[in-house]
Amino acid sequence: MNQFLTHFKYILKENLVTALSFFMFFVIVFLSIFGSYLAPYDPLLTDATAVLSPPSLAHPFGTDNLGRDVLSRVIVATRLDLWIAFSAVFLSFFIGSALGAISGFWGGWLDKIIGRFCDAIMAFPLFVLAMGIVATLGNSVENIIYATAIINLPFYARVTRSEVLIRRDAGYVQAAKLNGNSDLRILALQIFPNSLPPMMIQVSLNMGWAILNAAGLSFIGLGVRPPDAEWGIMVAEGATYIVSGEWWLALFPGLALMLAVFCFNLLGDGLRDLVDPKKRT
DSSP states (O other), X not given: OHHHHHHHHHHHHHOXXXXXXXXXXXXXXXXXXXXXXXXXXXXXXXXXXXXXXXXXXXXXXXXXXXXXXXXXXXXXXXXXXXXXHHHHHHHXXXXXXXXXXXXXXXXXXXXXXXXXXXXXXXXXXXXXXXXXXXXXXXXXXXXXXXXXXXXXXXXXXXXXXXXXXXXXXXHHHHHHHHTTOOHHHHIIIIIHHHHHHHHHHHHHHHHHHHHHHXXXXXXXXXXXXTTSOOHHHHHHHHHTTTTTTOTHHHHHHHHXXXXXXXHHHHHHHHHXXXXXXXXXX
């Protein structure tokens, strides 16, 4: 544990962009955990006397068409959007990397079946496929997670397959075989950990994509349902008021969405360095 913390501090000192991305990530996680306590108002509380109020000291992000505080809704929405992203990426990473490792290590008919499965998913525009899955199963948070996980499976499967193919004949793998280790043990303890660094970039990018995917589905009416606070649906609700001058309704949730995606796009390099055995100090 001490070695990990030392390595983590070294990475933050060496790369200021990585330090910034980790700081933004911790802020997002902090808001997702304690946002309901930090929000100045109840995100579902309506106030007929403060409908469509512009940003002020009482309401720094203004209020919406029902008089709800936009700042409180942006803060509370962090938990839901982050939960969707984490859950979807965890499922796609766990299943996709397992399929890719099996495909790359043993090959043969398993490789062909898994390869055609990934090709079938990627034959469709991914957002359109997610729309079809959610429309078929119903627009609930669980189905948004499943749809986002399914469309991201091929990325992990292909990256893992290529990394396993490179390493399955390496010297340390042959040495592990000579020591009597089983194929599963070699795959789990020798090959897979050395395949993680490039996948960390994919994980980080997919986190941002998962948030955008959830927001996009909510924007077109296939995602989170009102009155729940979610960045995409807040942007959709605010978009109808931009012409009439209530710009804050779409600006602030859209800015939160942009910063979250920006954070995860920057986070990839730091995660790669963190799990790369070659960069351990």
